[in-house]
Amino acid sequence: MPVSHTLKRVLMVSKLNPPAARAAQVERAELCQKIVSATAAKLIVVRASAGFGKTTAMAQSMSRMNSDGIATAWLTIDDADNDVSRFLFCLNASVSKLTENDTHAGDDVAIENQTASEAAFNIVARLSENRSAFALFIDDFEKIHEQSVLGLMREIIEHLPANGRIVIGSRHLPELGLGRLRARGQLLEIEVSELRFSVDETADFLVNRRQLELTQDDLIRIHDRSEGWVTALWLTSLALEGNTNPKSFIQRFSGENAAVADYLAHDVLEQQPEEIKTFLLRTSILRHLTPSLCSALVPGSDSEAMLRYLDTRSAFLAPIEHEQLTYRYHSLFAEFLRSVLYSQYPYEVAGLHLAASKWYENAGRFVPAIGHAIEGRAFDRAMSLLGAHAEQLLSQGRMKLLARWLGELPADQLKKNELLEMIYIWAIGFTRGPDEAFEMLSNTCLEASGNPIVKSHILAFKPLMMGMMDRYEEASELGRTEEHELSGFAPFADIVSINSRANVFSVMGNYDQARQLIDGARDAQFSHSSSFNSMYSESLEGLIDLQEGRQKQAAARFRLAVGATGPTYDFSHTSGNAWAGVLHANTVYEANNLELAARLLHVYGPLVREAGLPDHMLISDIMLSRLAFNCGDVDRAFQALTELEHMGRTRRLPRVVGTARLERSRLFLAQDRPDAAKQELDRAGNEELWRRVRKHRMPANDLQYMEMARLRWEVVAGDAEGALAPLEVEIADAQGCSLYRRVLKLKLFKAIALYRCNRPEDAIAVLADILPTCCAEGYVRLFVDEGAAAGTVIKLYHQAFREAGYQSDPVFVSYLESLIEAFGPALSSATVLPEADDMILNTLTRKETRVLQLLSEGYSNGAMAEKLFVSDSTVRTHLRNINSKLNASSRTQAVAIARRYGLV
Numbered sequence: 001m002p003v004s005h006t007l008k009r010v011l012m013v014s015k016l017n018p019p020a021a022r023a024a025q026v027e028r029a030e031l032c033q034k035i036v037s038a039t040a041a042k043l044i045v046v047r048a049s050a051g052f053g054k055t056t057a058m059a060q061s062m063s064r065m066n067s068d069g070i071a072t073a074w075l076t077i078d079d080a081d082n083d084v085s086r087f088l089f090c091l092n093a094s095v096s097k098l099t100e101n102d103t104h105a106g107d108d109v110a111i112e113n114q115t116a117s118e119a120a121f122n123i124v125a126r127l128s129e130n131r132s133a134f135a136l137f138i139d140d141f142e143k144i145h146e147q148s149v150l151g152l153m154r155e156i157i158e159h160l161p162a163n164g165r166i167v168i169g170s171r172h173l174p175e176l177g178l179g180r181l182r183a184r185g186q187l188l189e190i191e192v193s194e195l196r197f198s199v200d201e202t203a204d205f206l207v208n209r210r211q212l213e214l215t216q217d218d219l220i221r222i223h224d225r226s227e228g229w230v231t232a233l234w235l236t237s238l239a240l241e242g243n244t245n246p247k248s249f250i251q252r253f254s255g256e257n258a259a260v261a262d263y264l265a266h267d268v269l270e271q272q273p274e275e276i277k278t279f280l281l282r283t284s285i286l287r288h289l290t291p292s293l294c295s296a297l298v299p300g301s302d303s304e305a306m307l308r309y310l311d312t313r314s315a316f317l318a319p320i321e322h323e324q325l326t327y328r329y330h331s332l333f334a335e336f337l338r339s340v341l342y343s344q345y346p347y348e349v350a351g352l353h354l355a356a357s358k359w360y361e362n363a364g365r366f367v368p369a370i371g372h373a374i375e376g377r378a379f380d381r382a383m384s385l386l387g388a389h390a391e392q393l394l395s396q397g398r399m400k401l402l403a404r405w406l407g408e409l410p411a412d413q414l415k416k417n418e419l420l421e422m423i424y425i426w427a428i429g430f431t432r433g434p435d436e437a438f439e440m441l442s443n444t445c446l447e448a449s450g451n452p453i454v455k456s457h458i459l460a461f462k463p464l465m466m467g468m469m470d471r472y473e474e475a476s477e478l479g480r481t482e483e484h485e486l487s488g489f490a491p492f493a494d495i496v497s498i499n500s501r502a503n504v505f506s507v508m509g510n511y512d513q514a515r516q517l518i519d520g521a522r523d524a525q526f527s528h529s530s531s532f533n534s535m536y537s538e539s540l541e542g543l544i545d546l547q548e549g550r551q552k553q554a555a556a557r558f559r560l561a562v563g564a565t566g567p568t569y570d571f572s573h574t575s576g577n578a579w580a581g582v583l584h585a586n587t588v589y590e591a592n593n594l595e596l597a598a599r600l601l602h603v604y605g606p607l608v609r610e611a612g613l614p615d616h617m618l619i620s621d622i623m624l625s626r627l628a629f630n631c632g633d634v635d636r637a638f639q640a641l642t643e644l645e646h647m648g649r650t651r652r653l654p655r656v657v658g659t660a661r662l663e664r665s666r667l668f669l670a671q672d673r674p675d676a677a678k679q680e681l682d683r684a685g686n687e688e689l690w691r692r693v694r695k696h697r698m699p700a701n702d703l704q705y706m707e708m709a710r711l712r713w714e715v716v717a718g719d720a721e722g723a724l725a726p727l728e729v730e731i732a733d734a735q736g737c738s739l740y741r742r743v744l745k746l747k748l749f750k751a752i753a754l755y756r757c758n759r760p761e762d763a764i765a766v767l768a769d770i771l772p773t774c775c776a777e778g779y780v781r782l783f784v785d786e787g788a789a790a791g792t793v794i795k796l797y798h799q800a801f802r803e804a805g806y807q808s809d810p811v812f813v814s815y816l817e818s819l820i821e822a823f824g825p826a827l828s829s830a831t832v833l834p835e836a837d838d839m840i841l842n843t844l845t846r847k848e849t850r851v852l853q854l855l856s857e858g859y860s861n862g863a864m865a866e867k868l869f870v871s872d873s874t875v876r877t878h879l880r881n882i883n884s885k886l887n888a889s890s891r892t893q894a895v896a897i898a899r900r901y902g903l904v
Contacts, residue, residue, distance in 0.1 A: 014076070014288070014320040014326065014328075015075055015076045015078070015090055015093075015094075016073070016074055016075060016076075016090075016093055016094055016097065017074055017320070018055070018058070018059035018062060018074045018076075018137070018139075019055060019056075019059060021059065021060075021063075023209070024205070024209040024210060024234075025056055025060075025209075026197070026201050026204050026205045026209065027060065028053070028056070028057050028060055028201075031057050031060075031061075031190070031194060031195070032057065032060050032061045032064045033064075034188070034190070034194075035057070035058075035061040035167065035188070035190065036061055036064050036065055036068065036070075038165070038188040039133075039165075040185060040186065041165060041186055041187060041188040042157055042160050042164070042165065042166065042181060042186040042187070043157050043165070043166050043167075043168065043176065043178075043181055043186065043187050043188070044165060044166070044167040044168070044187075044188040044189075044190065045168050045170065045173070045174065045178070045187070045188070045189050045190065046058055046167065046168065046169045046170070046190040046195070047169075047170050047171070047172065047173060047189065047190065047191060047192075048171070048191070048192040048195050051229060051230060051231025051232065052192055052195040052196065052229060052230055052231070053195050053197075053230035053231075054139070054169040054170075054195065055139050055169060056230070057190070057195060058137050058139060058167055058169050059074075059137075061137075061167065062074065062135070062137050062167075065135055069132075069133075070132075070133045070134060070135055071097075071098050071130070071132060071133070071134040071135075072097075072098070072134065072135050072136075072137065073094040073095065073097040073098045073134075073135075073136050073137070074094065074137045074139070075090055075091060075094040075136070075137070075138045075139070076138075076139045076140055077138060077139065077140040077141055077143045077144055078140070078143060078287070079143050081143065081144060081149070082143075082144060082145060082146040082149055083146075084146070084148050084149055084152065084603065087144075087149050087152070088119040088120060088123070088152070091123060092119065092123060094136060095123050095126060095127060095136070098127065098130060098134045098136065099126050099127070099129070099130055120152045120155065120156060120599070121596070121599075123156065124155075124156055124159045124160070127160065127161060127164055128159075128161045130161070130163070130164070131163065132163065133163045133164070134163065134164050134165075135164070135165045135166070135167055136164070136165070136166045136167070137166075137167045137168075137169075138166065138167070138168050138169070139168075139169040140169065140170075141168045141169060141170040141174050142170045142171040142172050142174070144174070147175075147602070147603075147606040148602070148603040148604070148606065148607065150174070150175050150176065151599065151602030151603050152599070152602075152603060153174075153176055154175075154176050154177050154602070155599045155602070157176060157177070157181070158177070195228075195230070196228025196229065196230075197223070197228040197229075197230060197233060198228065199219070199220060199223050201228075202219060202222065202223040202228065202233060203219050205233055205237070206219060206222065206233065206236075206237055206240075207219070210237040210241070212237060212240055212241070212246075214240075214246070218246070218247075218250055221250055222236060222250060269337075269340065275301070275306075276306070276309075276310070278298065279294070279298050279301060279303075279306050279310075280310075280337055281337055281340060281341045281345065282297045282298050282341070282348070282352055283297055283298065283329075284329065284334055284337035284338045284341055285297075285338060285341070285349075285352055285353060285356060285372070285375070286329075286356065287328060287368075288320070288326060288327070288328050289307060289317070289326070289327045289328065289329070290325060290326050291303040291304040291307060291325055292359070293356070293359055294306070294307065296355045296356065296358070296359040297352050297355050297356060304325060307325055307327060308325070310327075311327065317329060349376065350376045350377055350378065351376075352376070353372040353373065353375050353376025353377075353378065354372070354373070354376050354378050354381070356368070356372040356376075357369045357370075357371075357372035357373040357376065357378065357381060357385075360372065361385070366385055366388075366389050369385055370382055370385045370386060370389070370405060371405075373385060374405060374408050374409070379409055379410060379413045380413075382405075382409065383409065383413065383414075383416070383417055383420060386405065386406070386420055387417060387419070387420060390402060390406075390419075390420055390423050391419075391423065391492060394423050394426060394427075394492060394532070395492045395529075395530040395531065395532055395533075396530075396531050396532060397430075397531060397532035397535065399426070399427045399430040399431050400427070400431055402423060402424065402426075402427035403424070403427035403428055403431045403432070406420060406423065406424035406427065407424070415444070418446055418449050418451055418454045419451070419453055419454060419457075421444060421446060422446055422454050422457045422458070422461075423457075424440075425437050425440050425441050425444075425446075425461065426457070426461060428440055429461070429464075429465050429468070429611075430611050431610060431611060432610075433468075433611060433612035433651070434465035434466075434468045434469050434612065435469065435612075435651070435652075437461075437465055438465060441458075441461070446458060452489040452490075453489045453490045453493075456489055456490035456493040456494060456497075457490055457493040459493070459497055460490075460493040460494070460496040460497040460500065461493075461496075462475075462478055463475040463478050463497070463500045463501065463504060464496060464499075464500040464503075466478065467500060467503055467504060467507070468611075468612065468613055468614070469614075469653075470614050470653055470655055472504055472507050472508070472696060475500070475504045476504045476508060491524065491527075491528030491530070492528070492530050492532075492533065494524065495521050495524050495525060495528065495530055495533040496532075496533060496536070498517050498518075498520050498521040498524065499517070499518070499521045499533060499536045499537055499540060501517055502514045502515075502517035502518045502521065502537075502540050503540055505517065506540060506543065506544055506697060507696050507697050507698065508696060508697070509696070509697050509737060511544050511548070511738065514540065514544060515541065515544065518537050518540055518541050521533060521536075521537045522534075522537055525537075534561075535561045535562075535579060535580050536561075536579070538557045538558070538560050538561035538580065539557070539558065539561045539579060539580045539583055541557055542554040542555075542557030542558045542561065542580075542583060543583065543699050545557060546583075546586075546587070546699070546702070546741060547697060547699070547702050547738075547739055547740075547741055547742070548738050548739070548740050548741070549740030549741045549743070549744065549773070549777065550777065551587065551590060551591075551741070551777035551778055551779060552776075552777055552778055554583075554587055555584070555587035555588070555591070558580055558583045558584035558586075558587055559584055561579075561580030561583070561584070562580045562581050562584045578604045578607035578608050578611070578616075579608070579613065579616065581600060581603060581604030581607075581608075582600075582601070582604050582605065582608050582616045582619055582620045583616075583619070583699075584600060585597050585600035585601050585604065585619075585620070585623065586619050586623065588600060589623050589626075589627075589781055590778070590779060590780060590781045590782065591778050591780060591781075592780035592781055592784070592818075592822050594627060594630060597623060597627065598624075598627050601620055601623060601624055601627075604620070605620040605621070605624065608620055609621075609647065612647075612651055614648075614653050614655060614656050614700070615698060615699045615700040616700075617644065617647060617648075617656060618644070618655075618656060618659050618660075618700035618701075618704070619699070619700050621640050621641070621643065621644040621660075622640075622641075622644070622659075622660075622663050622700075622704075624640045625637045625638070625640040625641050625644075625663065625667070626781075626785060628640060629667060629670065629858055631860065632858060632859060632860025632861075632862075632863060633860060633863065634671075634857060634858045634859055634863065635863065637667060637858075638664070638667065641660050641663055641664045641667070642660075644656065644660040645657050645660040645661065648660060654685060654689055655685075655689065655693060655698065655701070657685070658684045658685030658689055658690070658706075659684075659700060659701060659704050661680050661681075661683055661684035661685070662680075662681070662684050662704055662705075662706065662709045663704065664680045665677040665678075665680035665681045665684065665709055665713070666709070666712065666785075668680060669712065669713065669716055669717060669787070670787045670858065671856065671857045671858055672856055672857075673857075674713065674716075674717035674718070677713055677717065678713060678717075681706075681709055681710060681713060684706060684709070685706070687706075690705060690706035690707070693705050693706075694707070697737075697739070702739065702741060702742055703741065703742060703745050703782075707726075707730060708730070708742075708745070708746070708749075711723055711726060711727055711730065711746070711749055712749060712786070714753075715727075715749045715752050715753045715756070715789070716752065716786075716787075716789045720752070720753040720756035720757055721753070721756075721757045723749070723753050724750065724753055724754070724757070727746060727749055727750045727753065728750075730746050731743055731746045731747060731750070734746060741782075743770075744770050744773065744774060744779065744782060745782060747766050747769065747770045748767075748770070748782070748783060748786060748790060748793075749786075750766050751763040751764075751766040751767050751793045752786070752789045752790060752792075752793055754766065755792065755793050755796065760796055763793050763796065763797075764796060764797050764800050767793060767794070767797040768797070771797065771812075771815075771816070772812065774815075775811065775812050775815040775816075780818070780819060780822050781822075783819060783822075783823075784819075784822045784823055788896070790823075791820075791823040791824075794816075794819060794820060794823065795820060795823075797816075798816050798820055801816065843885055844882070844885060844903070847868070847878060848878050848881060848882050848885075849903060850868065851864060851868070851875065851878045851879065851882065852882060852894065852895065852898045852903055854867060854868075855879075855891055855894065855895055856895045856898065861875045861876060861879075879891065879894075882894050886898065
């Protein structure tokens with residue numbers, strides 16, 4: 001859904017400019033100098049509770065940087081920025097100021113057509129192209145709580161060029177990997193102690209700027225009681241202005257922060273004329289104040305004159321720069337005003353929200369219209385507005401928004417509208433899981449409804465949710481019973497029915513019929529567009545492509561699916577493309593773009609776990625485990641699998657539990673711990689579970705099932721020769737089922753087994769059969785994830801390939817070289833390990849032998865240092881000594897030599 005011109009204008013003006021400077025502001029010269037001079041910091045965090053002058057300090061630092069020739073940009077966060085799409089839109093607009101390329105219409109279209117990850121990476125690329133120094137200021141960051149947005153910010157900070165800084169204002173420490181930045185010396189933290197006014201600054205503010213007649217004792221007392229809290233000082237100055245007994249007021253002045261805010265606000269508010277007090281209280285429910293909107297809540301008032309008056313008289317309002325007569329209340333004061341309104345005038349609250357709701361509806365902004373209707377408990381009105389717009393939001397996949405809104409309606413009120421009740425159940429299914437959604441459905445009378453629209457939704461809902469619960473047999477039976485019952489009354493539900501039946505056919509192995517249904521779903525969307533169903537269709541066909549070995553075509557479909565639920569900036573908490581996002585990350589991972597895969601998983605992983613999608617949870621968390629292991633973080637790799645197993649048990653999904661254990665077995669093999677790997681295989685589930693998995697085509701289990709895991713163990717650590725016959729059976733079965741990606745993996749196992757049986761020529765022949773296909777489709781991790789055993793046979797093939805002089809295909813040559821590079825530096829050296837005599841081996845110290853053991857288990861230098869209670873430099877010294885004694889050129893080669901001679 002495109003961003004409206006009105007919204008663009010509001011965002012550009014209200015979010016991309018710091019608050020206008022006031023004459024009463026005190027210059028924070030020392031604080032600004034600290035921020036401006038922190039050139040080594042990637043991130044500067046200005047952290048304090050409300051009212052300590054974070055925004056002012058940031059705005060002054062920004063002005064100082066501008067004077068020094070440093071490019072700057074500003075972004076103010078609000079709650080709606082928890083929507084990834086909206087956040088990226090706003091961030092892009094801010095970055096455009098840094099790159100001297102103000103956002104034009106074409107830029108907006110480009111951002112709207114990109115996935116979240118693509119947009120974020122383009123922003124980083126644009127910042128990297130900016131060769132001059134720059135700083136991006138982001139205020140009110142505490143309002144960001146969505147992990148997907150936080151994940152994107154962590155990646156942007158991580159890859160910020162050396163000439164750039166990000167300055168964040170927040171009420172609490174943001175989840176942005178501060179420990180890592182702190183350790184690198186790339187973090188500057190500005191705390192409350194530095195934001196507090198000094199005595200001199202307090203005197204400057206109260207005497208010189210507010211022109212109050214106070215003694216030195218008065219100033220010190222106010223400063224001590226306020227503890228330099230800027231907002232308290234401002235409110236104190238307002239209370240003292242015209243006060244006939246300032247000494248008495250100062251004596252009653254409390255130094256406890258919460259009490260100061262409450263006391264001063266009451267004292268200030270009570271001194272206002274009745275007309276101003278009424279205006280402040282009645283408009284306190286608004287996020288933004290304009291004359292027209294305020295007049296709707298305060299009929300008969302001259303709102304324009306009132307806003308101008310308040311702007312010149314107090315800090316109650318924060319003017320939105322470059323937007324005439326548009327303001328917002330300071331958040332602390334707005335909260336106080338609302339508390340007074342709700343406690344003293346509760347009977348007026350509903351009417352105020354109703355007036356705001358009507359104003360927004362007339363302005364064509366139904367989201368805040370519904371929000372105010374619900375806040376004002378005008379549930380009939382809220383249901384009327386939802387009745388007009390809920391199906392549209394459902395079709396867009398805005399499940400979190402619907403779950404929140406409909407969950408706030410009284411249950412008896414919701415039952416009056418069967419369609420809204422059904423839409424609420426849909427939203428719960430995708431946000432809190434199908435178990436809870438089915439329970440909700442059973443507690444309603446919807447299944448007995450005579451409403452054809454509701455009936456269509458139920459027919460679509462059941463098989464889709466059953467698939468999410470791994471109950472594909474029931475979903476299949478239900479689909480056969482009801483496949484001719486599409487009503488035509490509910491286009492969204494009818495298309496979901498087609499897609500969910502296609503999913504069942506795909507899992508059951510009937511790919512041709514699945515594709516026919518997917519095409520039918522696409523055709524239906526020509527007349528009834530649904531971004532959610534478009535995502536669903538492309539994801540389903542991409543999964544079929546993936547299992548049939550068309551890696552690149554699957555990757556293209558998943559990219560399209562991620563963008564199908566295109567950015568809709570009017571809604572927060574969107575997650576419609578998370579379903580496709582994890583699948584997209586999977587193909588990115590397979591191509592060995594590990595950095596991008598990790599970023600995608602940080603965005604989409606938490607969302608699919610929340611919804612409880614079994615295959616998506618498996619794909620996501622297994623990738624996270626492998627990414628951690630690849631980085632040397634063995635503990636985190638095992639932790640990810642333990643958490644996955646726990647989720648499987650909690651949600652009664654034995655396939656998830658069993659698959660997590662299969663992956664743990666693979667991880668033990670990668671550490672050269674065959675006994676532990678075998679034990680994990682024995683615990684990985686009963687035969688009935690794996691017979692069911694073999695019978696079906698579960699996306700996450702295409703390369704993760706018991707027979708394949710057992711063959712892996714035999715090929716790498718057991719009876720390689722005995723594994724050859726069952727491998728042939730598995731390969732034939734996979735070919736007969738068109739599971740060609742599985743065929744590639746099994747033939748890799750066959751090559752490893754042949755090499756272990758001292759049949760290198762046969763191993764090379766097997767690889768010669770599959771590597772051209774793997775080159776065409778870009779498979780990398782399919783090989784690399786099998787570790788040293790796979791790396792050895794790939795290196796063997798590469799040497800034979802070069803010796804035979806087959807260098808005519810530059811694409812294939814480049815693929816082979818990139819594949820070998822992905823295995824690591826050990827495969828770039830000679831295939832024959834250097835000899836080492838007993839005397840050299842005996843020179844290894846006990847500590848060096850322990851380092852070798854940890855190294856063989858995949859630990860990084862830092863992790864080894866923690867295990868051994870030594871410094872990183874000591875670990876590096878041990879590694880140099882080990883390489884020297886073993887005549888090894890790398891860590892991996894040292895481990896290989898140690899294994900050869902039984903040291904590990």
